[in-house]
Amino acid sequence: MTLQESYQAEKDKALRSMALAAVISVISGLCLLTIPLYLSQVYSRVIASRSIETLVALSIIAFVILVTYGILDAIRGAYLARIGIRFEARVASLLLAGELSLPKDSSQASLHQLVEVRKLIASNVLPSLFDMPVMIIFAVIVFVINPTLGFIVLAGMVILFSTALLNEVLTASKVKETDDSGAASHKALSNHFSQQELIKALGLYPQAVEHWGRLRARHLTQLIGLLDRNYALASVSKTVRNLIQIAVIGGGALLVITEHLDAGVIFATSVIASRALAPIETLVSGWRSMKQGRLALTRLDERVKKFRLVDGATQLPRPSLGLVAEKVVFIPAPGAQPILRGITGGFVPGQAVAIIGPSGAGKSTFARMLVGYLEPTGGQVTLDGQNIRSWDPVTRGSYMGYMPQAASFFEGTIRENIARMRVDDAPELAIEAAKFVGIHEMIMNFPMGYDTVISDGGFQPSGGQKQLLGLARAFYGGPAFVVLDEPNASLDSTGEGLLFETIRKARSAGIGIIVVTQRTSLLQQVDKILVLKNGQAEAYGTPAEVMPGQIVRAVPNKVSQA
Template identity: 35%
Template sequence: MQLTHLNRSLIIFSVLSNFLMLAAPLHMMQVYNRVLVSGSQSTLFYITLIAIAAFALFGACETIRSRIAQRQSARYVVERAETLFSACSDTPDKTRTNEILRHFNTTKQFLASKSHIGLYDLPFAPLFLLLLFAVHYQIGLLTLVGAGILVALALTNKSLSEEEQSRSSEANSNAISFASTILSRGEDIKSMGLMPTLVERWGGMTQKALNAQENATRTTARIHGISRATRQILQILIMAWGAFLVLGGDLSGGLIFAASMISGRALQPIEQVIGGWESIVRAGKASREVEDFLEHHGQPVLPIQQPEPTGRLSVENVSVYAGEAKLLDDLSFTLQSGEFLGVVGPSGAGKSTLARVLAGAIHPTEGRVMLDGCDRRNWPENQWGQYVGYVGQDLQLFPVTIAENIARMAIEPDETRVVEAAQATGVHELINSFPDGYMSQISGSGIRLSGGQVQRIALARAIYTKPALLILDEANAHLDLAGEERLVSILQTLKTQGVTIVSISQRGHLNQLADKVISLKEGRCTAMHLNRPTDLQSQASRGDRRDAKAATLPAQSLAKAAGT
């Protein structure tokens, strides 16, 4: 990771912390070499006072190091969260995005952990080793051999556990993704009696993940146990060899205990790295995954703000691929401000794909979609969302209040516009019939809405910003006759206000409002019909209803021919 200001602060306080750790061996050495020899109580008092002050300062440094690590974790989140969230929302592979978000959380937690702080102690091991050589070269050599053994154990741990860790991570991700997918379809699972089978499948995936984790943990735990035992044995050997040197007159008694403490401090960071190796490896992999994802899906250069559109829509040679298959094939048409386009066709014809392309939810593989002559890619996201309303086929309301849903999750919803949108779509009275009205929660212990109610609230959300372009994908699918008549009235009003409308509907009733109707089949436009709403109105006003009815027949026949 890049060395930030917080990293440098962590290094500074790590230096202070490690130097202050020398207070204990220095105090021990002074007690044995001076106090016990001279019998001076004042010397004992002052060196003890100094050691206590040093360790009080050491405690402050450790506290500050923990705070710095926590702030570094917070900074990591702040610097990447917005870009990462935006990139994940633009990625169609939700399994991949869930995995990336887990990697992001793993990295965040590691940055605030003791294992991360311990890495900053590792460079001080050679310094303590040099001090041991200064005490006596034989003590230094013995400690060097011990450090070499611990490093060898760390490398062995890496080679033995890395593959198992990778398998464990992959198996765990698969199990979590599977569980998330099936739990989102709880009602379908209950209605079809799928729970026992799905639980068995999930159990098998979980067992595979647990087995892989068990194998990885077994190796790491064994190496960690060996390293701890090795460190304790080394400290005993160092003390015993120090005593041997004292007996030979090559070392003073106070240096035995000082050398033992310093050797422990030299070996401790290595042991910590071995003990936390699993989390270090996991965090390193997670960080690389996140950075690689951001590098390939990071936030692009933001386009400039565009003038308010009139609603003129141009679709030029649009094609959408899904692997080798073409969902849309060289589709072109133009709509002027206030025009209504009806789209019909059999299932799988590409109607919903067209709606998503026009709404800007996905970009075409080839061709372009332009609003008032400006390519969709050149519209800022927030501005495009303001001028385009979209009611998709798979309706989802956010787990917040109804008012916040209609206001498109605005931090401070415009209450007047919320009510106006609800009144325009005929859900104002319905919402006020709930105990909490517009403040009713959609999720948890909140209210449950029917498909038609959700559809009408979604329509209110679509027109909340007074869009210039409105895309409806089966907006009348869950509506009864009265609801559909209300929808027709709403669309007629929006047309008179100059809103350009694209409606995908399997019912011919909505298409009677259309200025143009196109039929899709296998992603291609197989037919286009031009309605004459103005002529219809003039004929009806003259009382010639038979001719007016005849004028609507081509659109109905087109829908019938398309298989709707």
């Protein structure tokens, strides 16, 4: 089942569950007929007959029904809350996996939108929608009692529905604009926190506050305008409902005087009329919440369509043939210049290849494409002849090692980070990876050894230590291919020695190594060198054939099979 199918299945489950909540809502709503019926019977039978026995019997019946109403209302509220929470719990993991699978523009926004949907499900707006059938039943009862009073109630319903439609017209675009401006201010705030080091070092506090404050002020200004309209229309609906109730009571009193109708029936009618109008009033007052929830659900549906996470693919065996790029082109955005321009080439297990070239040549982009992070605009990357995008990502990831330029870690222990957060794996595997890289003793000198927790407010390895730990994570589990992007950028001579020894071990173990580097010292540790320039393969060969400063034969747009 694909991610999209799983999302739709959870959405369908939630809708079916809400259908049951609607049935409960209708039954509980009908229980409220008890109050007007009790009022009518007290006026028409109890007072006229002065029968205490009748009053007690009616009171007991009313008590039982109203207690039942209270129980059903509580069940409905708790049930809707559970529907919303269950939907969020089951869909959140799908959204997070889908966002993390995107090659660019991943965002937390979809998770925030999921929270808005959950809030709508658990709010009092949906029960008001579910009460619509009961509202119609109540209006019909009023017509049956007296057509004149029925038309008064109908007029009130028309006015309230018109208010709801007016609310939709006045807030249709404003809700989206307010939501977008709020997302923009949140994005800016997150960016400022991620740039805290630069802001503190350069004293950019005024600029950061002014930039975020301008976006936040725009959002709050739009929010005030939206709330003003919403509260004004909600007040109109409350006023209309109260006026209609007065009209029903006054009209009923007039009918009692002129047509000698039963007073109890008329007073009961006013209660029924009030109940008939209540759901519409709640909808008007909760229109903003409903609009935000609908907008959030629409955006979720659109966002999920963009996810490309493969799920349930056939589990393929460990790669043994090679990692191949076939006429790979990468254009970062429509109309932008290509970063990669038709590179073709392959890498085989047991061989180390260095990728070098000037800044902006496309080295890191090519490395990200080889591990499946970026998707080619044209061409393809295959692993053992299978398009890398068709592989189950978890299976593919277990056969691949990757160390990006900036080694970063999850909030967790050293062992958990080396083990790629696979908490169910045997601890020995992380120790084996550390020993493979030669950092077991270094880790044992940490405060709690492998159980030392890496966190923002706690222990943080140095730059060189981070790269060595990232190197151990890349080789965890004995992958078939390892891609290293500037692995020695922060290493001293001792650290470089460990890196060189690790590369030698990997080649002997049949692991394919692709390393992006600017340091010539590492070039002596590889079998082949690929030179990229302007997104094209300018040269490819052994270190003796291809070294900085030497004249080489250009190999445009093609890399020989390694």
